[in-house]
Amino acid sequence: MQNPSLDIQVRTLPTSPGVYQYYDKEDRLLYIGKAKNLKKRVNSYFTKSHDNNRTRVLVKKIRTIKHIVVESETDALLLENNLIKKHQPRFNVMLKDDKTYPWICIKKERFPRVFPTRNLIKDGSEYFGPYTNFKTVHTLLDLIKGLYQLRTCNYDLSKEKIDNGKYKVCLEYHLGNCKGGCEGLQEEQEYRENIEAIRELVKGNFKDSLQRFRKQMMDHAAKMEFEDAQRIKEKIKVLENYQAKSTIVNPKISNVDVFSIISDESYGYVNFLQLSYGSIIRSHTTEIKKKLGETDKELLELAIVELRQRFGSSSKEIFVPISVDVGEKLKITIPQLGDKKKIVDLSVRNAKYYRQERFKQIKIIDPDRHVKRLMAQMKKDLRLPEEPRHIECFDNSNIQGTNPVAACVVFKNGKPSKKEYRKFNIKTVEGANDFASMEEVVYRRYKRLVEEEEPLPQLVIVDGGKGQLSSGLKALEDLGLRGKITIIGIAKRLEEIYYPGDSIPLYLDKKSESLKIIQHLRNEAHRFGITFHRQKRSKAALETELDDIPGIGQKTIVELLTHFRSVKRIGEASKKELTEVIGNSRATKVYNYYLSKKE
Template structure:
């Protein structure tokens, strides 16, 4: 124990002088022997001595230096090794004055289990049992989409049985429902070859690693082989799988496919924290995305936080790409990895995309902090929606459009209105499609959006803050086109919602947003979509019913549209016309036509 300040300073000076000029990690201890700070350095002696020889401008750093009672160090081979060791030690000891990575154990992974006939499933637990983990993914929706895609393409097992060859030969298992509905090939009873299953798993790993092109080429060769052998059913099955993969690939590709293997980091920070987004890009497709939050302790700079984030990703995923894109120059050297600050081109676009993600993440955090428990529920939901959907203003007035037709017949559209997150049925509107012939959802959407907002604009009525289009990119693009023509695109935000996977699309953004299935924002959007669908379908059925009735009356010889109009004006409904007496009919449309209508509905009666 060092009893005086001067003794402590002398002891620390000796410890600093004894430090090597090598890469390594240093640890500061307080008087109680507790680690209070851990750092890494390219030159241990130079870095540690700077704490005691320079005048510290930062008050927190001065406090740290005053509490140092002992120094220990670990020498490593390279600066990169020091970076990884520092990361592990900070996680283990969580020193008081180190930047703190917020715990992110809740993010999901996709695991390919290390077992016979491996399972592929979602997990939040990283177990070092030889299994292969992909992630973490910030979107649970994306994880579920990928797993659903794999199960559509490959017959994967879902049971937890130990499918060793001994157990299978011993007949310990029986086929389950998954086998009978065609989703599993029953490897549990020896019905599926283990080598074929292994090839499927290898293909899944390639897809999760972003190497979709090689899988597509292999499946194309298999399809041609089946076709040459005249096995057309098998060829068709492989073709369908290829189309599924191409669909996934087209949704994933966001930049030049020639960008084969790149990691991207971006950062935004404030007084209290730094936020870093990471993207992994393979063949022009983003295969991983993750945002981290670091709590500042010593007013760390953006470069310091960014270096810590790179270390965290390298430690977690076990490697970095050969090329890493960053927004600022960093004073660090990495083995086998080149740091690049792009200024133009597709790589700059990737960096911009990463920066957008980290800004949205930070806005979401600020939104959560600003919400108060005593705030009215409606106001709270609107603020959540504003943050979730990246809106400039609260969406107090929302409108949702839906088209309804059956093979192009009786095309109609519906517009439902929500005010303060609740249905406002007084403002619901129906539209008969007037200018479109046949089943053309895009043109129909253009017509109804034009008619709706041209009228609101001309009459000076209030415009919605948000418009929801029930459909994918095509319908969304049609709505955006019309709003631009009307000069309203800057006043109204527009999103599209695709039915199958509840994907939220934004104009000009190829990457959909996946909201948590339990989020209030998604529930409001689903309510809007369901209301628009219900309202539109009801109107469509009514119109079909009237058209059917009108067409049936047109079947009566000598009865034209004008007579039908007179009949409806007087009898009000088809059933009233059908049950009318001869006297009533003849008194309204004359004896000749009255006889014809009465005879049509009372066949067999002689007049």
């Protein structure tokens, strides 16, 4: 540590749990973090070497360290979260979310109304949610409206006003949507029982309502009130259908939060599911931009604290795919199989789908951001010293050992740059020798780029395994470019990626975007090389005989082939047939040529 003042500040930090704050020389807040052990955590910033450039920049800027000691790690988590939201330091990850969410309100009043709202008023009313979209709210309210007759008016239904006959029933009563509490036609106790059942429904508990309806149905049937019994039976069917659709896992899994994360080089995507009686009552996915190369564990911990606070979750247990430290008051479960594992897998799928949708949007709205993310991901996946903005790939073509050629395709920012594609006729190699051919074309390509002072690629890919890679590497060595250009080989069979000097290949995930780009390069090089090879073979086939006839030019050859369709038919044609196509003089030359060959 270069700064003596900082050294003293770190040495005097307590070993208690708490929150630390870094300030620069202008006394601006740079970063807020939490720790089980303040002294140990802060000291690690100044004693470890950091891979992430932003972390190195942060450490250089630190001049003052302040801290707040708390009782437990849980308190540190909550304090850190609140301070980050309040101060928004430039080096901290923040879960930005400035939209308001809908709630279901059960109003504090006699004969309570049930309605959706975005505004929370502290008047003693009950609010359930928040829900991530209004579609969920309206689906629930439609279910409630179909099961229970509730008032929609905003009258003050005090007992005194009802007894004095202040109100008259409205159209909703005549439509059967309300039982007319405003005229005293419904007892308050009955209405309150309905409200209690609704509370359980929005929590995901269908059991009590189903039992209540079944009892009502049996009571009506016992009294021979079959129409009423049928009406209750239809409500039971509606409720059972809704329960079947909303129940995802075992109904015994209740009051649980599920979190999962997937990430790339620049962003993390965290999905949050809230379960009640086996049903998902909330689903929300958020995108987090990385600032200091945060790990999945760090991002997930941050999101768990923030999302539970934002959505007012009081669940005592959470399911996660990886180990996290979010305080001692929560039970952390990492399911390995069964229903619990299924729900974590579902959360992961939600995060993946969200990421895919974001990619589609980004490609349209901000294509440059998509390219930056893609290049950063390739740099990480392929262990490259810099982003591969310029990639070149080589492929040899010598089908049946004839007409050996090679192709070089060029990708800029992950996309083909076809105007820069190059073809090569193999000049120094006899016969089919892939290794020697690869060495020749790589040498010729980069010798020319160096001589013409053209920019060199960050990555070179050769189609083939260790042999082709060694040949390409030798060409770069001869040009003094080893170490200046990264070169790798890709073997076709198992998509193995080979590095110079490393006998163990790298296997990328089959769904990896980095592998998809490499496969696209390899396939494009193969296609371009095969096309060139076919052209050369076709030309060679034409040149075999017709070009050897004295006095016969290319125009005559085209006329003959257009008419006779093949060299063989030209050789078998009579002089008269030839004369009809190209005239007597040229026909005589062609006819005499083939006649001399038959003798």
